[in-house]
Amino acid sequence: MNALAATSRNFRQASRLLGLDSKLEKSLLIPFREIKVECTIPKDDGSLVSFIGFRVQHDNARGPMKGGIRYHPEVDPDEVNALAQLMTWKTAVAAVPYGGAKGGIGCSPGDLSSSELERLTRVFTQKIHDLIGTHTDVPAPDMGTNAQTMAWILDEYSKFHGHSPAVVTGKPIDLGGSLGRDAATGRGVVFATESLLAEHGKSISGSTFVIQGFGNVGSWAASLIHERGGKVIAIGDVTGSIKNNNGIDVPALIKHKTGGGALKDFSGAEAMDSKDLLVHECDVLLPCALGGVLNKENAPHVKAKFIVEAANHPTDPEADEILAKKGVVVLPDIYANSGGVIVSYFEWVQNIQGFMWDEEKVNMELKKYMNNAFNNIKHMCKSHDCNLRMGAFTLGVNRVARATLLRGWEA
């Protein structure tokens, strides 16, 4: 099932549990605005190359729209739409005063030089600059983008609108980025995992973990799990997968990767087939890469007891049903990976106030937001007698519906 169909199906299920009016349901589902732009740049060798960029602004009932920009060959309008919709529910679950948006460019960032990526980012910004802004739509990093990408957007946007640090989050610290934003999504995933395991009388220390994706989210999650005494026994990325039943030395793996080594060449583990990664025996499975990786083909073979969705929409609804029947507990993306947007909110607040928080405050506040959201989701699960995904969806959708009704529709 494609990402948009899956996300909309989860939304409709939540809407039914909440008893929403069908007209309100329709209005919440349709995106506020969809932008598609052509971005042509000269390559370093002088030849021209064209890309398509997207920004979908899904909803702004609760505040400026917010969400990352992804550079990946599989970026397509349906997926960006689904990701934008997920952001609307995610910001509401996290109780940060934002709506939802997402953007992307269909490209392979690894095949472009740094100067080509810079040109592409600047052209994309030129095409969308009058539709984003500190109080309208605030981009951030996602797959294939990072703090440097945000710095280029900030610079290009500021040429049109004057210096505007709060127009993007996830910036370099030297340009007004927040301490702790780089680690925030992974740290939030770890706080979420701690809460989930505690509910089941378990802890990170003494549990085993399998992680798909070793980029920003996966590497920070692995590192913080390792720090807390958890055993990361298998990791995969786009280059391949590795395993070590005694536990992978995560700091050594990070050093290996920072030095330019491919994950699959790490000497402290043995290679494994990537198609076995998601079905490897473990306590907790963390998908931290692409969407739709857990589907009806592999879900029957999953051996993890818990799945914490660090990636966006890694589990399609058919897999969800199979996993539920097997008793696998799934902690949904719109809560599990919300640490990134929560600290993006802190960054935006710091930029607007012109004041910088220390990292301890950022991490402490992040924990508070994550714990509050977890308790609120549990409350919804009880009230609606539903699983954690529907607990999170009903929480988010209800908050957005209430804001929409309060604002009204009179022209």
Ligand SMILES: NC(=O)C1=CN([C@@H]2O[C@H](COP(=O)(O)OP(=O)(O)OC[C@H]3O[C@@H](n4cnc5c(N)ncnc54)[C@H](O)[C@@H]3O)[C@@H](O)[C@H]2O)C=CC1
């Ligand atoms: N960066 C952030 O703050 C947030 C990211 N997310 C989500 O987390 C996920 C990962 O994002 P980032 O870590 O930022 O991206 P990234 O670009 O830093 O890392 C992506 C990782 O996924 C791996 N990967 C790509 N294709 C793969 C494949 N076919 N099989 C296995 N691994 C593959 C890459 O090798 C890399 O290790 C995405 O779903 C993203 O939407 C969610 C919330 C916030």
Ligand SMILES: O=C(O)CCC(=O)C(=O)O
């Ligand atoms: O930090 C942000 O604003 C958004 C992060 C994001 O794209 C996500 O949570 O999927």
